Structure formats: structure tokens, C-alpha cells
Amino acid sequence: MSRAAGKSNLPQGGTKKPRGAAKSSRTDAVVATKGRIANKVATKSRARTDKPAPRGKTSAATNASRSAAGRKVHCFGSHLSIAGGMHHAIEAALALNLDTVQVFVKNQRQWKATPFRSDDLQRWHALRATPGFCPPTAHATYLINLASGDDALRERSRIAFAEELERCDTLEIPYLVIHPGAALDAPAEEAIERVASSLNQIFAERPALRTMPLLEATAGQGSTLGRTMEQLAAIIEGVRESRRVGVCIDTCHVFAAGYDIRDQREYEKMIATADRLFGVERIRCWHLNDSRGALGSRVDRHEHIGKGQIGPAGFANVLRDKRFVNTPMILETPKETAPDGRDWDTVNVEVLRGLE
Numbered sequence: 058m059s060r061a062a063g064k065s066n067l068p069q070g071g072t073k074k075p076r077g078a079a080k081s082s083r084t085d086a087v088v089a090t091k092g093r094i095a096n097k098v099a100t101k102s103r104a105r106t107d108k109p110a111p112r113g114k115t116s117a118a119t120n121a122s123r124s125a126a127g128r129k130v131h132c133f134g135s136h137l138s139i140a141g142g143m144h145h146a147i148e149a150a151l152a153l154n155l156d157t158v159q160v161f162v163k164n165q166r167q168w169k170a171t172p173f174r175s176d177d178l179q180r181w182h183a184l185r186a187t188p189g190f191c192p193p194t195a196h197a198t199y200l201i202n203l204a205s206g207d208d209a210l211r212e213r214s215r216i217a218f219a220e221e222l223e224r225c226d227t228l229e230i231p232y233l234v235i236h237p238g239a240a241l242d243a244p245a246e247e248a249i250e251r252v253a254s255s256l257n258q259i260f261a262e263r264p265a266l267r268t269m270p271l272l273e274a275t276a277g278q279g280s281t282l283g284r285t286m287e288q289l290a291a292i293i294e295g296v297r298e299s300r301r302v303g304v305c306i307d308t309c310h311v312f313a314a315g316y317d318i319r320d321q322r323e324y325e326k327m328i329a330t331a332d333r334l335f336g337v338e339r340i341r342c343w344h345l346n347d348s349r350g351a352l353g354s355r356v357d358r359h360e361h362i363g364k365g366q367i368g369p370a371g372f373a374n375v376l377r378d379k380r381f382v383n384t385p386m387i388l389e390t391p392k393e394t395a396p397d398g399r400d401w402d403t404v405n406v407e408v409l410r411g412l413e
């Protein structure tokens with residue numbers, strides 16, 4: 058995707074206020090949701106009724122036992138390969154001494170998914186139950202664009218995403234991270250409506266679905282949605298059952314989008330904005346990646362922790378934030394071997410543990 062040269066680098070630039078988005082095409086139900094969110098902003102006690110369901114007890118309990126064993130509190134993981142079967146990713150994570158893992162739930166270059174093998178599922182569930190291992194996270198296929206103005210492509214995306222959510226349910230993965238989508242030539246407001254209505258349809262058709270989609274904050278390359286908290290909020294506001302949607306914050310993306318998380322006050326400001334617009338409890342996953350691109354560059358290129366433009370201070374701001382001690386922290390940094398011969402994931406987690 059090409060860079061959006063000439064566009065504003067500021068996260069607020071060019072983004073329509075969420076509450077003004079395309080009122081005419083909304084249903085009563087959506088308007089009711091909007092009303093609840095408006096109330097939420099006004100009164101803290103009302104906000105409780107609209108927030109997502111509490112997190113599963115698993116991660117907190119796991120963390121307690123990890124702390125008792127003298128280890129630090131966060132669940133650090135990495136995006137690892139599922140080649141040869143889903144369970145290989147957990148095996149690899151355990152071999153790297155990681156606390157959790159992020160996976161694709163099918164080949165990410167294809168639309169079609171092949172059914173899970175039963176022996177693979179059995180081994181996945183056995184490994185998932187390893188004491189001290191935190192619940193895995195999933196990332197959706199990059200082909201999916203719920204914002205597409207092309208009806209056929211959007212429908213294909215919705216069907217594929219729904220199928221991935223169901224696969225996550227089978228794998229007992231609580232969260233499926235998805236890039237909100239790209240508006241392409243359409244106005245952002247229209248694209249935002251399309252993402253929300255795709256989610257509405259998925260939820261309406263699957264009342265028992267447990268896996269929660271997490272809309273990922275993006276670097277804002279090209280016409281991609283999600284480069285501001287306001288845009289994420291606008292999508293959530295269009296979702297009727299908004300308690301079923303969460304958010305994933307990627308440090309590289311928000312930095313490239315213009316949020317200077319190196320500065321503690323700017324970091325706090327970003328989280329306060331997120332809390333005001335959609336509730337901090339909605340942030341269910343962090344992607345910890347340093348950035349090759351400069352602040353506000355809208356360039357999405359991941360770098361090893363502390364070796365990019367963000368540096369250690371930005372990660373310390375996240376890791377010292379008590380609100381996220383039970384939130385999975387996932388590396389999506391390059392995978393090759395570090396100069397000292399160790400795996401880069403091991404080196405990056407060591408750096409992160411030093412900042413807790």
C-alpha cells in the first residue's frame with residue numbers, strides 16, 4: 058500500500074468527528090447505541106452498562122501463579138507460524154519460553170480455510186492448558202477488508218472473517234485482531250459504516266459466538282481506517298452489540314500515526330482519549346513493536362524493541378501502566394536470529410521484562 062504523501066501527519070488530521078458520521082443511514086438500534094455511548098461520556102456510572110464483558114479469569118489467575126513463582130506479571134508472546142498444524146505455534150512459544158502466542162487460524166494468503174485435523178486440535182488444547190501459559194490471541198487474514206465499497210469483496214471478507222471467528226471459538230482463543238479495513242476511494246465515513254454493518258451482521262447471525270473481534274489501531278498508510286482513536290470509536294459506535302467488540306493497540310502503528318508514546322504525558326493523553334471515546338477496558342491486546350518509521354510518518358515497519366524510533370521509554374510507559382497487566386503483549390518483530398545467536402523473540406522479551 059502506498060504512503061499517503063502530503064496528508065496531515067497528525068492523528069486528528071482529516072478525520073471527521075465520530076458522532077457526526079452518516080446519520081441518515083442509521084437504524085433506530087444504532088441510534089440507541091449512540092445514545093448510550095453519549096451518556097457514557099457524560100456519566101461514568103452509565104458507562105458500566107455498555108462496557109464489554111469482563112475478561113476471562115484465566116489470565117489473571119495465570120498471572121497470580123506466575124508472580125508466586127517469582128516471575129514478572131505480563132503475558133509476553135509473539136506471532137508464530139502454524140505451518141504443519143495449529144499446535145506447532147504453542148510448541149514453538151513454549152520452546153522460546155514465551156507466556157503466550159499469536160497465530161493466524163488458517164493460511165493467511167488464502168480465502169479458503171481447510172478444516173482442522175482432530176489430532177491437531179487435541180494437541181492444541183493439551184498444550185494450551187500448560188500451567189502458566191496465557192490464552193492465545195489470533196490475527197485475521199490480511200485479505201479481509203470489511204470496509205470495501207465492492208459489495209462482492211466485502212461479502213467475501215465478512216464470510217471469511219466470520220469463519221475465522223468460529224475457528225477461534227473452536228480453538229478457545231478469546232480475541233481475533235483485525236485491521237479495520239481500507240476506504241480506498243470512498244470517504245472514510247462511508248467505509249466506517251460498512252465495517253460496522255459487517256460486524257452487525259456477523260453478531261446478529263452468531264449470538265453464541267464467544268471470540269471477540271479486536272479492531273487494531275493502524276499506522277494510517279494510504280486509506281486504511283483506524284489511525285486515530287476517533288476512527289476506532291466511530292466504528293464501535295456503529296456496532297449495535299458494541300460490548301462484543303474490543304480494540305488492539307499496536308505501539309508501532311500509533312507512533313507512526315502521530316501519537317508520541319515516548320512521552321509519558323502524550324501516552325497518558327492517548328489512553329485518556331481512548332477511555333473517553335470507547336472505554337479503556339475495551340483494549341484487550343497490545344502489539345509491542347518498535348518503529349522504523351518516524352513519528353507521524355504513517356509508515357508501518359516494525360523494528361526490534363528499543364532499536365527503532367520509539368525506544369525503551371515508550372515501552373516502559375505501556376508496561377508500567379497497571380491497567381494493562383492482564384493484557385496480552387504480542388511481538389510482531391522480525392524473526393531472524395540476533396547477533397548473539399539467540400532468537401530475536403527471546404532477546405526482545407528480555408528487553409521488555411527489563412522495563413516492567
Ligand SMILES: [Zn+2]
Nearest residue numbers: 273307344389
Ligand atoms: Zn499489530
Ligand SMILES: [Zn+2]
Nearest residue numbers: 309310357358
Ligand atoms: Zn504493522
